[in-house]
Amino acid sequence: MQVEVRNVFKSFAGNGRRVDVLQDVSLTVGQGEFVCLLGPSGCGKSTIVHLIAGLDRPDAGQVLIGGRPIAGPNPDRTVVFQDAALFPWLTVLGNVEFGLRMSKEDPERRRSRAMEYIRLVHLSKFVHAYPHELSGGMRQRVALARALVLQPSVLLLDEPFAALDAQTRAVLQNELLEIWELARPTILFVTHNVREATGLADRVYVFSARPGRVRDVQSIAAPRPRHAEDPALMACQRKILDILGEEVEQVFREELGETVHFPEARHPASPDETRGMHI
Amino acid sequence: MSPVARSIVRKLAALAVLAALWEATARLFPAWPGPFVVGRVLMENLGDAAFRQALGGSLRRMIIGYLFVVAIGVSAGMLLGRFRLLDELMGSVAVAIHAIPGAAWVPLSVLWFGLTEQAVVFTILLGATGVVMVSTDSGIKDVPPQIVRAARTLGASGTAFFWHVVIPAATPKILDGLRLAWAFGWRALMAGELIISVSGLGELLNVAARGQQVDQLLAIMLLIAGIGMAVDGFVFKRLDRLVRVRWGLAS
Numbered sequence: 001m002q003v004e005v006r007n008v009f010k011s012f013a014g015n016g017r018r019v020d021v022l023q024d025v026s027l028t029v030g031q032g033e034f035v036c037l038l039g040p041s042g043c044g045k046s047t048i049v050h051l052i053a054g055l056d057r058p059d060a061g062q063v064l065i066g067g068r069p070i071a072g073p074n075p076d077r078t079v080v081f082q083d084a085a086l087f088p089w090l091t092v093l094g095n096v097e098f099g100l101r102m103s104k105e106d107p108e109r110r111r112s113r114a115m116e117y118i119r120l121v122h123l124s125k126f127v128h129a130y131p132h133e134l135s136g137g138m139r140q141r142v143a144l145a146r147a148l149v150l151q152p153s154v155l156l157l158d159e160p161f162a163a164l165d166a167q168t169r170a171v172l173q174n175e176l177l178e179i180w181e182l183a184r185p186t187i188l189f190v191t192h193n194v195r196e197a198t199g200l201a202d203r204v205y206v207f208s209a210r211p212g213r214v215r216d217v218q219s220i221a222a223p224r225p226r227h228a229e230d231p232a233l234m235a236c237q238r239k240i241l242d243i244l245g246e247e248v249e250q251v252f253r254e255e256l257g258e259t260v261h262f263p264e265a266r267h268p269a270s271p272d273e274t275r276g277m278h279i
Numbered sequence: 280m281s282p283v284a285r286s287i288v289r290k291l292a293a294l295a296v297l298a299a300l301w302e303a304t305a306r307l308f309p310a311w312p313g314p315f316v317v318g319r320v321l322m323e324n325l326g327d328a329a330f331r332q333a334l335g336g337s338l339r340r341m342i343i344g345y346l347f348v349v350a351i352g353v354s355a356g357m358l359l360g361r362f363r364l365l366d367e368l369m370g371s372v373a374v375a376i377h378a379i380p381g382a383a384w385v386p387l388s389v390l391w392f393g394l395t396e397q398a399v400v401f402t403i404l405l406g407a408t409g410v411v412m413v414s415t416d417s418g419i420k421d422v423p424p425q426i427v428r429a430a431r432t433l434g435a436s437g438t439a440f441f442w443h444v445v446i447p448a449a450t451p452k453i454l455d456g457l458r459l460a461w462a463f464g465w466r467a468l469m470a471g472e473l474i475i476s477v478s479g480l481g482e483l484l485n486v487a488a489r490g491q492q493v494d495q496l497l498a499i500m501l502l503i504a505g506i507g508m509a510v511d512g513f514v515f516k517r518l519d520r521l522v523r524v525r526w527g528l529a530s
Contacts, residue, residue, distance in 0.1 A: 053432050075434035085429040088526045089447040099433035101443070132527045146433065 001066040001076070001153040001186055003029040003052055008061035010047055011211075020211035021047050025061075027205050027214060029154075032184040034177075036197035038240065039207025040247055045190040047212070049158045052188065053079050065154065075099055078147035082159040084139040086131040092118060092142050093127045099150045117145040120179065137168035144172075148179065155185045159192065173200060177224060194237050194244070199226050206240055209247050216243050312494040321498040330483070334502070337479040340396060341468050344403030348460050352408040353453060356415025360449070361441060366416065373412040381406020381467025385474050399471035399479075406467030407460040414456025418449030451522050458515040465507050 010022040021044040029035040037045045050056040051063050054073040063070050065077065078099070086095050096114040105113070118127055121141035131139055140160055147155060157176075161169040177200065180187055191197050197204045198220055206216040218240060222232050280288070298314045305313030312320075324330040359366045359373060384405040385398075392398035422445055430444040472481020480499055487495035522528075 050428070053428075055428050055431060073431040073434070073436075075432070077432070079429070079432045081425055081429060083425060085425040087426065087429075087444070087447070089450065098430075098435075098443070102434040102436075102439055130525055132525060150433065 002031050002064075003154055003186060003188060004062075004064040004067075005048065005052070006062040006064065008048075008051065008058040008063065010044065010051070010056075010059050022058075023211040023213050025212060025214055027217075029186050029188050032186055034180060034187045034189065034200060034202045036201035036204045037188065037190045037207060038194065038197040038204050038244075039192065039212065040209045040244065041192060043207040043209050043247075044212030045192075045207060046158050049079060049156045049188070049190055052154070053077055053156055075103060075150045076152050077154040077156060078150055078152040080140070080143045080147050080155070080157045080160045082162055084131070084136075084143040086139055086142055086146070088131050091128050091130055092123055092134075095131070095142055096145045096149050098146060103150075114145075114149055117149040118142075120148070121145045121175070135168075137164050137172060140164065140172060144176070144179075148183070148185075151183070152185055155187050157187065157189045159190050161196070162191070162193070169196070174225070176200070181224075194240050195228060198233050198237050198240070199228070204236075204240065206243055207247075215247065216240070310493070312497060316494050317497045317501060320494045321501060324495075324498055324502075333478050333480060333483050336396075336477065337468060337472065337481070338506075340399050340472075340477075340479065341403065341464060344400045344468065345407070345461065345464050347400065347404045348407045348411060348464055349457060351404070352411025352456065352460065353415050355408070356412040356453070356456075357419065357446070359412065359416040360419025360445070370416065373409055373416065375409075376405065377409030377413050379405070379409070381463055382470035384467070385471055388471065389475060394475045394477070396477050398475050399468065399477060402471035402475075403464045403467045406470075407464035410459045410463055411453075411456040414459070415449065415453045418452025418456075419445055421452065422448040451519075451526050451528060454515075454518060454522055458511065458519065461510060461515065462507065465503075469503065 005025055005027045008022055008025045009020075011018050011020045013019075025044075025048065027035075027037075027048075037048060039045055047056065051058055052065075052070070054070045054077065087098065090098065093111070093114055096118055097110050100110040100113060115124075115127070118124055121144055123138060123141055123145070126134065126138065131142070134142065143160070161172050164172065173196065189197075189200060198218075201220060204218045204220065205214055206218065207213065208215045216239075218236055220233070220236060222230055226233060228234075302313045302315070305311050305316070325334075355373070359370055381402055384402050388398040388401040388405070392401055426444065426448055430440060435444055468479075469481050469484075472479040473485060474481075476482055476485075480503060484496060484499050487493075487499060
């Protein structure tokens with residue numbers, strides 16, 4: 001299903017003043033495409049996820065799924081949240097079954113389908129474990145299985161691996177790609193990690209800081225599995241970091257006041273300097 | 280020694296120290312009975328059929344009253360949490376009921392039910408329902424927003440959302456309320472029985488006081504404290520720990 005965000009504006013009232021979060025944002029995620037939203041914290045990336053998930057409405061503009069405006073949340077668009085947001089009172093199986101229970105799937109089919117997706121994320125040994133007994137990476141696996149078991153046509157991931165260590169993140173990124181290639185859902189993946197975005201996506205939307213605006217779109221044609229040392233990828237990462245460098249400076253200026261002075265050259269010169277590539 | 284065994288040993292040691300201090304004061308003031316005397320009186324009491332009947336009466340009233348408290352408190356709290364309008368209209372009533380100590384309900388209970396068993400149960404009901412209503416209501420309102428979002432995106436809505444998400448998410452708070460309600464109810468029971476003469480521990484306290492039997496008075500009070508603590512320790516503390524660990528509220 002194609003996702004289209006058209007000229008969307010969104011602001012929130014907080015502390016007695018209005019904060020513009022999204023300003024005239026337009027983006028498209030084609031059927032079966034893997035798109036990353038990349039931007040500094042506070043650029044409204046999560047807000048876009050909430051809008052597409054139907055958890056929130058835009059102040060102006062449109063959010064369309066398969067050409068139709070969104071009426072509200074729908075299990076055809078599922079979300080993996082940064083903190084997993086598992087139901088702590090349910091076991092792994094209970095969590096994965098949850099969506100099927102809501103759609104009144106018959107108990108036997110529900111169980112067998114849940115087990116299938118638990119196997120897919122390699123958690124068969126932890127079917128009856130509770131979330132508090134699992135590591136951060138395992139919780140995200142459960143969250144992924146819980147979202148995938150509904151066989152959504154659109155999968156939204158809101159910084160799903162941001163809180164994980166580098167090795168776990170790399171493993172889960174690869175597994176996500178494998179799963180995507182199997183079922184080919186339309187994926188919108190939010191991250192603030194440049195390497196993650198360029199390693200995963202067909203296209204990367206680069207966002208500016210508050211208010212969030214699309215600054216740049218990069219298409220990445222490199223075949224998967226991708227290697228960080230691929231020169232084409234590195235050139236792309238450098239371009240994005242240049243754009244984001246300005247953005248991040250701007251965020252600091254706004255937060256610290258106009259008097260702060262930044263040195264002119266902030267171009268990452270070598271891959272070493274861009275290690276991690278967190279903004 | 281395992282941590283559990285160590286904790287038990289420590290608690291027993293603390294009890295022994297307390298008993299020793301008590302015994303010491305009893306030796307200094309002869310009119311004041313020590314732990315051995317009171318313990319013996321308590322044992323004699325428990326061997327007495329009339330006493331056991333009074334104890335049974337108190338427990339029966341407490342259990343009946345508490346069942347009403349749970350049923351009415353939780354369902355009223357759910358209604359308040361579920362329907363905003365109802366909460367705006369009635370929410371402060373729940374808080375007001377919660378603010379009135381159980382003992383203050385005794386006169387009204389007597390007025391309505393006379394010096395009867397029902398009056399005692401009614402006292403427990405009013406003394407303990409408020410806290411359950413308030414905690415259920417606030418538990419329902421404090422469901423973490425991320426949990427709400429996750430549930431909505433997975434297709435939960437309406438009644439299923441309420442029963443499968445809101446209520447389990449509110450369980451730790453509801454349990455807090457039930458635990459407090461047990462303590463409040465136990466107090467309200469005693470207040471009720473002291474004034475309303477029905478066969479029970481409260482009445483036995485009155486009888487002991489009139490006869491100036493300090494040892495008997497202390498024996499009954501010891502029993503009251505013991506039952507209150509035992510239920511809290513064996514039922515509520517365990518439930519609370521289980522829920523806190525599972526809900527990720529404790530490490």
